[in-house]
Amino acid sequence: MDISKQFQRIMTKQGIKFKLNTKVTAAKKEGGKITVSVESVKDGKVEDMVADVLLVCVGRRPYTQNLGLEELGIELDNRGRVPVNSRFQSVLPNVYAIGDCIAGPMLAHKAEDEAIIAAEGMVGGPVHIDYNCVPSVVYTHPELAWVGKMKKILRAKELNTL
Numbered sequence: 144m145d146i147s148k149q150f151q152r153i154m155t156k157q158g159i160k161f162k163l164n165t166k167v168t169a170a171k172k173e174g175g176k177i178t179v180s181v182e183s184v185k186d187g188k189v190e191d192m193v194a195d196v197l198l199v200c201v202g203r204r205p206y207t208q209n210l211g212l213e214e215l216g217i218e219l220d221n222r223g224r225v226p227v228n229s230r231f232q233s234v235l236p237n238v239y240a241i242g243d244c245i246a247g248p249m250l251a252h253k254a255e256d257e258a259i260i261a262a263e264g265m266v267g268g269p270v271h272i273d274y275n276c277v278p279s280v281v282y283t284h285p286e287l288a289w290v291g292k293m294k295k296i297l298r299a300k301e302l303n304t305l
Contacts, residue, residue, distance in 0.1 A: 146289050147281055162192075167199055203249045220246075230270045231261040239265070253277045 151161060162181055168189070169180040179192045205223045212219065217233045220226055225233050225240035233240055239261050242254025256272055264270035281287040 145293055146287065150281060150283075150287050160192075170197060203243065205244050205249075207244055230264045231257060247274065248277070248279065250277070250280060 155161065164184045165181045166184060167179060168182050171178045175195075177194050177197045179194060179197055180189065181192065182189050205225075207219055207223050207225060212225065215235060215238065217225060217235060217238060224246055225244045227233055227240050227245050231239045231241050231245070241257035241261055242251075243249045245257075247253060253274075256277060260270055260272050275291055278288045278290045
């Protein structure tokens with residue numbers, strides 16, 4: 144089982160409720176309690192919930208709007224990211240993009256690795272990044288992290304695991 148799914152199971156046993164694929168339409172705080180109106184993205188079902196604490200996770204988006212990229216001739220993909228080649232170059236070879244602006248997880252340590260590799264490539268050095276070696280993280284306390292592929296993916300590719 145994927146470690147994040149296992150972690151969610153543990154948190155659920157501790158009484159934490161998860162509402163995935165759900166959008167918050169309203170929230171009101173009254174007398175120390177929070178009433179939250181939510182709507183299912185899948186079927187439009189509306190529900191009111193009462194909670195002591197509310198954590199809303201809205202996801203992340205690339206910050207690429209209003210930077211003048213289109214005026215330079217750099218088109219964004221359907222998710223607002225800059226398409227790049229293996230050297231992190233956009234369609235303009237002297238314009239590079241890394242991190243949250245390109246495909247892949249939006250993690251600071253991934254962007255840092257990409258920055259180093261892009262800079263080395265700019266001065267003629269070799270360019271290679273193995274995204275399988277970039278840790279994935281769930282920012283909780285305690286933090287949860289993993290690196291590499293899951294067993295089911297390796298098995299599907301008929302690779303042996305230890």
